[in-house]
Amino acid sequence: MMGQAENPWSTLHDATLLKVIVDWKGGDATLVFAVGSAADVVKVVANAFVALEVPRYEPWGPSVSVNRISGPLVTQDDRHRIELEMQSGDVLALEASRIRLRGA
Helix, strand or coil: CCCCCCCHHHHHCCCEEEEEEEECCCCEEEEEEEECCCCEEEEEEEEEEEEEECCCCCCCCCCCEEEEEEEEEECCCCCEEEEEEECCCCEEEEEEEEEEEECC
């Protein structure tokens, strides 16, 4: 496993998802997380997003914490894609022209 210094996205493991913000007109999406015992705020910011999947079926039971992160990966269309598996078993997915992590 990579350390946080090598992979800043690993800071999202066990982070608490607080909210999902969509600016439909502007084409931006932001996922806001609380990270660590100090509850520092970290944001996943997507510009020119084309897809946002936020299921909340909770097949493993209720949870607001991130279990695993996949990505960001570059798609065949040169977009970036990230998937966040929640500890509830739901998988959130975001695809956009640009995806970055702020506050990590």
